Amino acid sequence: MISTVALAMLALGAIFAFVRLMRGPTLPDRVIAIDLIGVLIVCTLVVSASGNRGAVFLDVALFIALISFVGTVAYARYVEREQ
Amino acid sequence: MRDWIAGALTIVGATLALLAGVGMLRMPDLFTRMQASTKASTLGLGCLLTGLAIQHPELSFVIRALSIGAFMMLTTAVSAHAIARAAALSGVPLWKGTRVDERPTRASDSDA
Numbered sequence: 001m002i003s004t005v006a007l008a009m010l011a012l013g014a015i016f017a018f019v020r021l022m023r024g025p026t027l028p029d030r031v032i033a034i035d036l037i038g039v040l041i042v043c044t045l046v047v048s049a050s051g052n053r054g055a056v057f058l059d060v061a062l063f064i065a066l067i068s069f070v071g072t073v074a075y076a077r078y079v080e081r082e083q
Numbered sequence: 084m085r086d087w088i089a090g091a092l093t094i095v096g097a098t099l100a101l102l103a104g105v106g107m108l109r110m111p112d113l114f115t116r117m118q119a120s121t122k123a124s125t126l127g128l129g130c131l132l133t134g135l136a137i138q139h140p141e142l143s144f145v146i147r148a149l150s151i152g153a154f155m156m157l158t159t160a161v162s163a164h165a166i167a168r169a170a171a172l173s174g175v176p177l178w179k180g181t182r183v184d185e186r187p188t189r190a191s192d193s194d195a
Contacts, residue, residue, distance in 0.1 A: 009098065
């Protein structure tokens with residue numbers, strides 16, 4: 001019950017971040033929207049891990065956090081190099 | 084009792100993540116949006132991980148929760164700084180109500 005409510009709130013936050021990803025006036029706005037979506041995916045996996053055998057979800061969450069960090073830093077280098 | 088604490092921490096963390104989404108949609112410029120979103124990734128995820136570790140006090144859960152928390156605490160600051168620096172150098176427009184603009188210009192930035 002509680003995890004269902006939490007998952008619904010996380011999905012709503014991801015929808016808001018996706019609206020910013022489509023609308024964002026500049027490129028850094030879109031980059032931070034993608035970054036927030038990655039964080040919300042990690043949060044979703046952490047909430048989903050509360051069942052039995054949930055430790056597998058936490059491995060995936062750590063991996064997605066790593067990939068999201070590398071992607072954000074690469075985008076930052078690109079934005080800085082482009083202008 | 085333990086389930087109550089874990090459930091309350093889960094709801095608090097999900098609320099912070101939802102507020103980050105609302106802030107990402109409603110805030111007026113890039114830097115205020117970053118202020119909203121980086122709160123979610125440290126405090127919100129920290130609450131969710133603490134709730135999970137309280138609900139499952141086993142070694143396999145606690146170690147993974149601690150490592151995810153430590154990794155996110157480190158990398159959120161680094162990536163937020165990288166994006167804010169790149170955006171400030173490339174001249175992203177500020178909100179019209181901004182009072183103080185201390186952004187560095189390209190000429191005075193020595194290590195770029």
